Amino acid sequence: MTRSEENYLKTIFHLGGGDSKSISTNAIAEQMETKPSSVTDMAKKLSDKGLVDYVRYQGVSLTDVGVKTALSIIRKHRLWEVFLVKKLDFTWDEVHEVAEQLEHIKSEKLIDKIDELLDFPKYDPHGDPIPTKDGKFQERDEKLLSEMPINSQGVCVGVKDSSVPFLKFLDKNNIALGNTIKILDKEDFDNSLRIQMNGKEMRISHQIATNLYVKKNP
Amino acid sequence: MTRSEENYLKTIFHLGGGDSKSISTNAIAEQMETKPSSVTDMAKKLSDKGLVDYVRYQGVSLTDVGVKTALSIIRKHRLWEVFLVKKLDFTWDEVHEVAEQLEHIKSEKLIDKIDELLDFPKYDPHGDPIPTKDGKFQERDEKLLSEMPINSQGVCVGVKDSSVPFLKFLDKNNIALGNTIKILDKEDFDNSLRIQMNGKEMRISHQIATNLYVKKNP
DNA sequence: ATCTATTTTTAGATTTGTCTAAATTTAATT
DNA sequence: AATTAAATTTAGACAAATCTAAAAATAGAT
Incomplete structure (x- = not known):
C-alpha cells in the first residue's frame, strides 16, 4: 500500500x-x-x-476492505494529533500537516503503543472521533451550534472546519472545546447568535455557528 | 529533499x-x-x-552542506530510537526499522520537542552518539572489548554491530549497556576472553568482543 | 428526442528512481 | 607498455504517479 x-x-x-x-x-x-x-x-x-x-x-x-483500510489511516492520523498536542505541546492548528506525514508510518506496534501512552483517547484535538483498532466509530450526538434552539444549553465538542485560520480565530476569541454554551438569542436579520460562553456573553456570526459542534444538554 | x-x-x-x-x-x-x-x-x-x-x-x-544534512537525518533517527525505547517500551532490536521511517518526517519543531521530551539524550539505545541540533558529535573515548588489556576494567557503552541477531544474543546472555566489565584472561588459541560482568564470570568469543564498545576506567 | 454543456476517460508525455546490458575507464599484472 | 580484470558509467527501458489535450459518455434543457 x-x-x-x-x-x-x-x-x-x-x-x-x-x-x-x-x-x-x-x-x-x-x-x-x-x-x-x-x-x-x-x-x-x-x-x-x-x-x-x-x-x-x-x-x-x-469496499469493506477499503473502508477498513481508510479507517486505520484516519485512526493513525487522529492519534498522532492527540500525541502532538498532549505530549509535545503543539497547538491544535499546528498538528494537521505533521499528522499527514506520521499517518503513513507502517508499524502496528507503534500506533498501538501511542494509543496506550495517550490512555486510549476517543477524540482528537478538533473533536473528531478516533476509530477503534477494529474500525469502529464512536458516534456522538452532536449538533451544529446554528441548529440549537434558543435557551438550550450544551458543551462545545468539535469543529467542522479545522482550517488554520478558523482555529486561530477561535483561540483569539477564547472559544475552546469543553466550553459550555447557552443560546440567548437569534438575530433573524443575519442569523447571528447571542450566546453565553463560560459565563460571559458574546455574539457569534452565522458562519462561525455553522462550524462548531455542540453536545446538547438533556 | x-x-x-x-x-x-x-x-x-x-x-x-x-x-x-x-x-x-x-x-x-x-x-x-x-x-x-x-x-x-x-x-x-x-x-x-x-x-x-x-x-x-x-x-x-x-560537501559541508551534505554533512550537515546527513547529520540532521542521523540525529532524527537516533532520537526516534530513544523515544521508542524510553517512551513506548520497544526493545533495542525492534527500533531500527521504525526509525528508518520516522527519520524522514519533515518538521523541525517535532524533532526538537521529541528531544526535549527525552531530556536531550546524548546516546541512542545502541550507544551511538546523537548529533546536536547544530551538527556536532559528542566524541567518546571508547575501545572495542577485544582491544582491552588483561586486568583492565570498563563499562559497556555501545555495540558496533546492531543487527537483530546480535542484539538478541546479547539480551539472552544478559549483556547490556551500562554493565561493568573486567578482563580476567585472554585465550591465545581462539582469542576468546574470560571476563567478569556485573560480578559474574563468563566467557566471550572474539567475534563478540570485536563488536562491543567499552569505556575504559581510568 | 435532440442538442449542448459538463463530466469523465483515454492516449500520450513527463518526472523520479530504478534496472539491465553494453561501453568505457581505471587498476593490476605481467 | 600492453593486456586483462574489475569498477564505473552510459544508454535505453520500466513502473509509479502525475499531467495535458483530445475523445467519449453522461446529464440537463429545451
Whole structure:
C-alpha cells in the first residue's frame, strides 16, 4: 500500500464513499488538488486491488476492505494529533500537516503503543472521533451550534472546519472545546447568535455557528 | 529533499564520506542493496544540488552542506530510537526499522520537542552518539572489548554491530549497556576472553568482543 | 428526442528512481 | 607498455504517479 493509495482511500472516505455511495472522480480530484484524469488512473488501480468499486463514468465507492483500510489511516492520523498536542505541546492548528506525514508510518506496534501512552483517547484535538483498532466509530450526538434552539444549553465538542485560520480565530476569541454554551438569542436579520460562553456573553456570526459542534444538554 | 536523497546522504556519511573521503559507487550500492548504476545517477543529482562532490570514476564525498544534512537525518533517527525505547517500551532490536521511517518526517519543531521530551539524550539505545541540533558529535573515548588489556576494567557503552541477531544474543546472555566489565584472561588459541560482568564470570568469543564498545576506567 | 454543456476517460508525455546490458575507464599484472 | 580484470558509467527501458489535450459518455434543457 503506497502513500498515494492511502491518501486516495482516506479522501474517498471523507467524501462519504464508505457508505456504498459513489464519489465522482471530479470531487476527489478537487479535494486532493489533483486532476480528474489522475483520479481515474488510481481508481482502476484501487479497483484491481479490491479496495474500491469502480464503474466507468459512475465514480468510486469503498469496499469493506477499503473502508477498513481508510479507517486505520484516519485512526493513525487522529492519534498522532492527540500525541502532538498532549505530549509535545503543539497547538491544535499546528498538528494537521505533521499528522499527514506520521499517518503513513507502517508499524502496528507503534500506533498501538501511542494509543496506550495517550490512555486510549476517543477524540482528537478538533473533536473528531478516533476509530477503534477494529474500525469502529464512536458516534456522538452532536449538533451544529446554528441548529440549537434558543435557551438550550450544551458543551462545545468539535469543529467542522479545522482550517488554520478558523482555529486561530477561535483561540483569539477564547472559544475552546469543553466550553459550555447557552443560546440567548437569534438575530433573524443575519442569523447571528447571542450566546453565553463560560459565563460571559458574546455574539457569534452565522458562519462561525455553522462550524462548531455542540453536545446538547438533556 | 526526497526520501531517497536522504538515504543516500546517510549511507555516504556512514561509509566515511563526511571526511572528504571518496566513497565508491560500488560501496554505496552494496550498502544500500541497489545497483552501482543507480548510485551513479543519484551521485549526479546530489552533485547538482551541492550536497556531494562527485568526480566520474572517483566516487563521492559529502560537501559541508551534505554533512550537515546527513547529520540532521542521523540525529532524527537516533532520537526516534530513544523515544521508542524510553517512551513506548520497544526493545533495542525492534527500533531500527521504525526509525528508518520516522527519520524522514519533515518538521523541525517535532524533532526538537521529541528531544526535549527525552531530556536531550546524548546516546541512542545502541550507544551511538546523537548529533546536536547544530551538527556536532559528542566524541567518546571508547575501545572495542577485544582491544582491552588483561586486568583492565570498563563499562559497556555501545555495540558496533546492531543487527537483530546480535542484539538478541546479547539480551539472552544478559549483556547490556551500562554493565561493568573486567578482563580476567585472554585465550591465545581462539582469542576468546574470560571476563567478569556485573560480578559474574563468563566467557566471550572474539567475534563478540570485536563488536562491543567499552569505556575504559581510568 | 435532440442538442449542448459538463463530466469523465483515454492516449500520450513527463518526472523520479530504478534496472539491465553494453561501453568505457581505471587498476593490476605481467 | 600492453593486456586483462574489475569498477564505473552510459544508454535505453520500466513502473509509479502525475499531467495535458483530445475523445467519449453522461446529464440537463429545451
